[in-house]
Amino acid sequence: MGRKRITYEYTHDGIKESILRHAKSLRLPEGWGEQVAERVAKAADKWIDDKDVVTEDDLRNFISKELDDVSPDIAFAYRNHDKII
Amino acid sequence: MSDLLNIATIVLAGIIQASLQLSLGGLVLLYYSSMGHHKRRKTRYLAKSYIWGASAISFVIVCAGAFVLQNTLGGPIPHGWMMVAVGALIACALVMLLGYFRDGNGTELWLPKSVSRYITRRAKTANDNVEAFSLGMLSAFAELPITIVTYFIVANCLVGVRMPLAAALLYIVIVATPMIALKVGIKTGRNAIAVQQWRIRNKGFVKLFASSGFAIMALFIVAFWVL
Numbered sequence: 001m002g003r004k005r006i007t008y009e010y011t012h013d014g015i016k017e018s019i020l021r022h023a024k025s026l027r028l029p030e031g032w033g034e035q036v037a038e039r040v041a042k043a044a045d046k047w048i049d050d051k052d053v054v055t056e057d058d059l060r061n062f063i064s065k066e067l068d069d070v071s072p073d074i075a076f077a078y079r080n081h082d083k084i085i
Numbered sequence: 086m087s088d089l090l091n092i093a094t095i096v097l098a099g100i101i102q103a104s105l106q107l108s109l110g111g112l113v114l115l116y117y118s119s120m121g122h123h124k125r126r127k128t129r130y131l132a133k134s135y136i137w138g139a140s141a142i143s144f145v146i147v148c149a150g151a152f153v154l155q156n157t158l159g160g161p162i163p164h165g166w167m168m169v170a171v172g173a174l175i176a177c178a179l180v181m182l183l184g185y186f187r188d189g190n191g192t193e194l195w196l197p198k199s200v201s202r203y204i205t206r207r208a209k210t211a212n213d214n215v216e217a218f219s220l221g222m223l224s225a226f227a228e229l230p231i232t233i234v235t236y237f238i239v240a241n242c243l244v245g246v247r248m249p250l251a252a253a254l255l256y257i258v259i260v261a262t263p264m265i266a267l268k269v270g271i272k273t274g275r276n277a278i279a280v281q282q283w284r285i286r287n288k289g290f291v292k293l294f295a296s297s298g299f300a301i302m303a304l305f306i307v308a309f310w311v312l
Binding site (some may be wrong): 022023024026027056073076077080081082083084085 | 107111113114117118120121122176189190191192193194196201204205206211276278281285303
């Protein structure tokens with residue numbers, strides 16, 4: 001029996017919100033967090049534009065790589081926040 | 086058995102339990118998630134409730150254990166029986182050394198996936214002090230397969246000591262020390278991810294420390310309680 005596939009609709013604001021939350025958790029200045037989130041969300045918009053469906057893992061990998069260039073701290077948090085326990 | 090020996094055993098058990106990572110990991114996760122959602126003041130209250138929850142359940146377990154021993158055996162268990170605890174301590178030392186952390190870059194523990202997912206989900210959605218308190222209790226409960234032997238030894242010592250309540254409180258303070266240190270660290274400007282990076286860098290040391298702790302405690306009990 002196969003696993004049920006769960007799909008979500010991609011949104012620019014969803015990505016931005018998620019990165020902003022990480023920035024806030026890291027106590028980064030709000031303006032800086034906003035800039036990083038906007039930049040990465042725009043890159044993700046561009047990347048996803050020509051695709052009908054992407055997996056969550058692919059999207060997360062893409063965002064992590066983008067964050068590596070802009071803010072390694074947020075990138076680390078984005079990659080590892082669910083590997084704490 | 087002298088008070089000094091009982092207290093030394095309680096302190097050693099406390100140090101071993103303090104080096105375990107589930108309660109601390111839960112608190113790191115709670116801090117991290119809460120700081121992304123709530124104001125700092127609320128995060129501080131949630132963290133405080135979590136620490137109280139984890140400490141309260143440990144306190145209740147050791148006191149209940151001491152009560153049961155006192156009312157069934159009328160005192161500490163015979164020294165020869167402590168060999169059962171020694172066996173369990175050696176098993177724990179091996180478990181800590183060989184399989185406490187999952188492979189990979191994180192600090193994921195060898196808990197059943199459903200338990201770690203449940204704790205993670207609860208930590209991410211904890212919104213008030215009662216939820217944080219019960220999450221602290223849950224994290225202490227989830228580590229029972231490892232900690233039950235230290236609880237048992239502490240309960241046994243409490244039965245033989247002159248001031249059991251003070252000794253139980255001493256034990257709880259030692260167990261809660263890493264969580265309190267984390268709280269102080271975050272209050273003084275560190276963030277939860279910096280703490281997590283430290284945990285990842287030092288997980289080999291943590292594993293070795295806890296494993297050696299269990300082995301030392303096994304030898305300690307054989308030397309001072311059994312022989």
